Amino acid sequence: MNETIRTLFWPENRLLRRCAASLLIGMLATVPGTTVATAPEISPPTRVIDPIDELTEIMVEAREPRYVSPTRRDEIGRIWAPVMINGRGPFRLVLDTGASRSAITALVALALGIPTDRSPPMILRGVTGYATVPTIRVDTLSVGDLAVDQPLLPIVPDALGGAEGILGSEGLTGKRVFIDFRHDKITIAYSKNERSGPGFVNVPFRSLRGTLVVVDAYIGTVRAKAVIDTGGQVTIANLALKDALAHRNGTPRGKVDLIQGATKDIQKGELLDDTPAISIGSIQIHDPNVTYGDLYIFRQWKLLNEPAILIGMDSLGLLDTLIIDYRRHELQLRMPNGV
Numbered sequence: 001m002n003e004t005i006r007t008l009f010w011p012e013n014r015l016l017r018r019c020a021a022s023l024l025i026g027m028l029a030t031v032p033g034t035t036v037a038t039a040p041e042i043s044p045p046t047r048v049i050d051p052i053d054e055l056t057e058i059m060v061e062a063r064e065p066r067y068v069s070p071t072r073r074d075e076i077g078r079i080w081a082p083v084m085i086n087g088r089g090p091f092r093l094v095l096d097t098g099a100s101r102s103a104i105t106a107l108v109a110l111a112l113g114i115p116t117d118r119s120p121p122m123i124l125r126g127v128t129g130y131a132t133v134p135t136i137r138v139d140t141l142s143v144g145d146l147a148v149d150q151p152l153l154p155i156v157p158d159a160l161g162g163a164e165g166i167l168g169s170e171g172l173t174g175k176r177v178f179i180d181f182r183h184d185k186i187t188i189a190y191s192k193n194e195r196s197g198p199g200f201v202n203v204p205f206r207s208l209r210g211t212l213v214v215v216d217a218y219i220g221t222v223r224a225k226a227v228i229d230t231g232g233q234v235t236i237a238n239l240a241l242k243d244a245l246a247h248r249n250g251t252p253r254g255k256v257d258l259i260q261g262a263t264k265d266i267q268k269g270e271l272l273d274d275t276p277a278i279s280i281g282s283i284q285i286h287d288p289n290v291t292y293g294d295l296y297i298f299r300q301w302k303l304l305n306e307p308a309i310l311i312g313m314d315s316l317g318l319l320d321t322l323i324i325d326y327r328r329h330e331l332q333l334r335m336p337n338g339v
Contacts, residue, residue: 065184066080066184067079067080067081067082067184067185067186068080068179068180068181068183068184068185068186069181069184069317070181070182070317070318071313071314071315071316071317071318076233076234076312076313076314076317077181077313077314077316077317077318078094078163078313078317079094079095079179079186079230079313080092080093080094080095080163080186081093081094081095081143081167081186081188082143083102083141083142083143083165083167084140084141084142084143085104085108085112085138085140085141086112086138086139086140087140088111088112090143091104091108091164091165092162092163092164093143093163093164093165093166093167094163094165094166094167094230094231095167095177095179095186095230095231096166096167096168096169096229096230096231097169097211097212097213097228097229097230097231097324098212098227098228098229098230098231098232098297098310099166099168099169099231100168100169100170100209100210100211101151101152101153101154101168101169101170102141102148102151102153102165102166102167102168102170103124103153103154103155103156103165103166103168103262104136104153104154104155104156104164104165104166105155105156105164105165106155107164108164108165109136109153109155112136112138114136114137114138115136116134116135116136116155117134118136118137119134119135119136119137119152120135121133121134121135122135122152122154124154124156124262124263125263125296125297125300126261126262126263126265126296126297127232127236127259127261127262127295127296127297127310128259128260128261128263128265128266128267128295128296128297129261129263129265129267129296130263130265130296131157131263131264131265133154133155133156133157134154134155135152135153135154135155136152136153136155137150137151137152137153138150138151138153141153141171143167143188144187144188144189145175145188145189145190146171146172146175146188147171148170148171151170153165156262157262157263157264166231166262168211169211169212170211172188172211172324172326173326174190174191174326174327175188175189175190175191175326175327176188176189176190176191176192176194176323176324176325176326176327177323177324177325177326178321178323179321179322179323179324180320180321181317181319181320181321181322182320182321182336191325191326191327191328193327193328194325194328196323196330196332196334199334199335200321200323200332200333200334201281201282201283201332201333201334201335202281202330202331202332202333203215203280203281203283203330203331203332203333204329204330204331205228205329205330205331206329207329208225208227208301209301212227212301213227213228213324213331214226214227214228215228215280215331217278217279217280217309217311218278218279219237219241219245219275219276219277219278219279219307219309220245220248220249220275220276220277221248221276222241222244222245222248222276222307223307224237224241224244224306224307224308224309225303225306225307225308225309226278226280226308226309226310226311227301227308227309227310227311228311228316228324228331229310229311229312230313230316232310232311232312232313233312233313233314234259234289234291234312234313234314235278235287235289235290235291235309235310235311235312235314235315236259236269236290236291236292236293236295236309236310236312237275237290237291237292237307237308237309237310238292238293238294238295238298238303238304238307238308238309239292239293239294239304240304240305240306240307240308241292241307241308241309242270242272242292244307245275245276249276253272254270254271254272254273254292255270255271256268256269256270256271257269257270257271257291259291259293259295261296261297265296267293267295267296268293269291269292269293269295270291270292270293271289271290271291271292272288272289272290272291272292273288273289274288275287275288275289275290278309278311278315280311280331280333281333283333283335285311285315285318287314287315289314290309297310318336319333319334319335319336320334320335320336320337321333321334
């Protein structure tokens with residue numbers, strides 16, 4: 001018997017569905033001294049605020065949960081990793097299995113004291129387009145057992161869900177990423193070739209372009225390549241999948257939907273609210289709202305001519321536990337109790 005993820009009901013204001021959200025930036029302040037006419041007073045010492053401490057305060061004071069946020073009826077889930085850069089931090093970076101490298105915001109570069117004009121710019125490719133962005137070179141980037149030496153980090157114009165950047169898939173080879181939505185927990189450790197525990201569904205995956213996590217899925221009765229995209233807020237599909245579904249189920253009716261990626265480019269798609277269940281192994285995901293379009297990322301990944309879908313956090317955040325074992329090339333998925 002298939003296990004089923006509950007159906008989501010989303011708010012109606014979905015015309016612009018962002019793949020990136022604004023970062024909350026705090027203002028630094030000093031305490032001025034004062035004097036009186038009768039006698040001078042000693043001005044209180046000016047408090048020097050470390051930019052790293054300022055960022056940490058923002059992160060800690062952000063509304064809970066701190067690391068893993070499940071998808072709810074009115075909110076799309078998120079996965080944040082506490083990342084150390086040059087031994088400082090932690091910085092709150094969104095885990096993005098669809099990104100080949102990590103990236104940070106300009107505020108993080110400023111906090112680290114590294115100018116953005118000392119390293120060559122690079123082309124940053126996102127879901128909807130590309131942009132030339134500045135970069136910085138750091139000594140180390142680490143979280144758990146993941147450590148990347150001297151990475152070149154592009155500066156993203158925006159970050160996901162109020163984070164300070166993106167944790168990409170470089171360095172994840174041979175690792176096991178454990179994401180517990182119920183207990184607000186994420187760990188990245190060396191894989192010990194562990195089998196899943198009771199209640200888990202195991203789904204083998206293969207790598208596309210060296211880092212992408214790709215599984216075989218069925219959307220209704222149509223077979224498709226499904227990319228597990230923890231950095232994407234919403235689930236999107238290509239027109240080849242839309243055409244295949246129309247061939248079997250009739251031509252669906254949709255409405256215009258605009259997708260904005262991390263590069264700020266906006267592409268037009270078609271939002272359909274009657275997409276069949278997405279089946280991965282014995283798990284079914286019931287989120288009928290999927291946007292279809294020949295987005296820039298499908299062209300880059302050469303996924304235009306066969307049915308393909310990017311499964312985002314609107315669906316993945318409905319799980320109880322998500323484990324990505326890069327050594328075993330296996331997803332280990334567990335449903336919430338009572339689903």
